[in-house]
Amino acid sequence: MARILFSTMGSLGDLYPYIAVAKHLLQRGHGAVIVTNGEHRASVERAGVEFVETAPIANLQGDYQAAAERMLAARGGEEFLVRELVMPQLRETHQVMMEAARGVDLLVSQTFGMTASIVAEQRGLPWVATLLAPISFMSTYDPPLIPAAAWLFGFRRLGPKFHRAAFARARKQVFTWEAPLHALRRELGVSALAGPALFDGQYSPYLNLALFDRVLAAPQPDWPAGTEITGSPVYDGEADPAQLADFRGFLAEGEAPLVFALGSLAVLAAGSFWEHAVSAAVRLGRRAVLLTGSTQLGALPAGIRAFPYLPYSEVFPHAAAVVHQGGIGTLARAMRSGRPQVIVPVAFDQPDNARRTSALGVAPVIPMRRLTTAKLVVALECVLSTARYEQAATRLAADLEAVDGAARAADRLIAMLA
Known part of the structure; x- marks a missing residue:
């Protein structure tokens, strides 16, 4: 039977879909392990899934609520998340992932599980990218409503050419936020990403799973090859x-x-x-x-x-x-x-x-x-x-x-x- 490792980071909304999938794998006799931030240990283990800890997000800032408020701010929230929460964990997460990947047959990454593709290349393993919401595709054919540039949505009828140009500026900006990631990849001698990790750099050449319901978005011409919409994997956690x-x-x-x-x-x-x-x-x-x-x-x-x-x-x-x-x-x-x-x-x-x-x-x-x-x-x-x-x-x-x-x-x- 196969052993599959999931790499995710974030809130319960970034965790529960992977618990849901992992439980199905366990029911079919396969092994599943979730690598994520330490504050989620209880949620994962209560579900009967093996847990491997990376750095707790709360420890990075000392105050999880203050960090949440900065992430959710009208301006600068995305940059704060990437620069101050995701990038500082990369090296530790990479080391944890390299060890956790021993004896694993397949890696599964979430958008912020940015070391999964590195470990897959180093270990010679196949890997699958997952995207939790339509906005993650940043499609120029189905332009999303971007909080930091909500005005842009008013021009959605101008089509793919306009949005490719508009998104190009965002791509350059995000690439600078991700500088530590790209430096780590060069240092480790793995291949460069096709683009920013928050854009097309997150896609897998093997398989990309859209973990949301088709009623929210249909496949678009600029989605990566090998993409399938599964529907939302729903999981609630346990009630008192x-x-x-x-x-x-x-x-x-x-x-x-x-x-x-x-x-x-x-x-x-x-x-x-x-x-x-x-x-x-x-x-x-x-x-x-x-x-x-x-x-x-x-x-x-x-x-x-x-x-x-x-x-x-x-x-x-x-x-x-x-x-x-x-x-x-x-x-x-x-x-x-x-x-x-x-x-x-x-x-x-x-x-x-x-x-x-x-x-x-x-x-x-x-x-x-x-x-x-x-x-x-x-x-x-x-x-x-x-x-x-x-x-x-x-x-x-x-x-x-x-x-x-x-x-x-x-x-x-x-x-x-x-």
């Missing part, structure tokens, strides 16, 4: 039984609540979001569930409950509507819930994910930086009172019911080694 029982008891006490969630990263830079959520629920006379992570909100009005964490698959299908940040993992669960949504994107892939979901007719979008209680009330009133949102959400969930992204991804990885 007492918290889950408490939620179910609350659910049984009245009408379906509004559900507010910000994933595992945006929740660390929520600002006034929870205040707006509570105020909107009160104005609408609605019950609500707030999934707040480590944030402590204090006393809440009657009919509104806060939980640090609950599996989205247990909560979202019971919501009157789901308000979330549009991270790809949260979105995958929201789309499968059959419930209308309001999306409040913050940064990275979230604005692009949000506008693609809005085009499906299931969600209005309010950028987090423009969120007010009044805007949230209007959006919720709209999705709760307009039948087309619920109808579209029901159709979407039905379309995705048969899509098992984790199983499909596992199938392709196993086939690679046949």
Whole structure:
């Protein structure tokens, strides 16, 4: 049986898809190991997957919340992530990966698992690149909404030639952020990348898996050869039984609540979001569930409950509507819930994910930086009172019911080694 190593870095949204795929591999008798930042040890091991630790992101900055706030800033967040969080880990991660790759048959990289291709070349192993969201392809035929250059999206109808020129400037800038990576590759004597690692330098010559749902993006002419869309590999983590029982008891006490969630990263830079959520629920006379992570909100009005964490698959299908940040993992669960949504994107892939979901007719979008209680009330009133949102959400969930992204991804990885 094969042994497959996954290299990823980031929040739970960057981890859970690989746990989902790894569990499918284990069920089929294969071996799976996940190499990622140290703060995810418990999540990986609770899932029954072998864990290998790289440097915890929190240790790099001393304050994970402060780092999250800088990453999610309107300007400079992407540069901070690459320069200050990813690049400083490269050498240590490379050493860890080289050791972890002993006895491995296949490597699987995530966009920020930038040493996987180095180790694959040094060890003589095949490797597969994975992309979690449509924006990762930076297609000139299907231009994404880029948070740092949102104005550019207004020119999307000008076509591939215009966007190739526009993206060329971004490529040069990102290449300078990645200088330590390219220096390390030269030092180790491995081949140079085809471009910046955040652009075409991330692709594998063997296989590239788009780990998102086809309803969000179709294959484009400038996607790399050997790319397949698997659908989203969904995984929830484990619930605290007492918290889950408490939620179910609350659910049984009245009408379906509004559900507010910000994933595992945006929740660390929520600002006034929870205040707006509570105020909107009160104005609408609605019950609500707030999934707040480590944030402590204090006393809440009657009919509104806060939980640090609950599996989205247990909560979202019971919501009157789901308000979330549009991270790809949260979105995958929201789309499968059959419930209308309001999306409040913050940064990275979230604005692009949000506008693609809005085009499906299931969600209005309010950028987090423009969120007010009044805007949230209007959006919720709209999705709760307009039948087309619920109808579209029901159709979407039905379309995705048969899509098992984790199983499909596992199938392709196993086939690679046949």
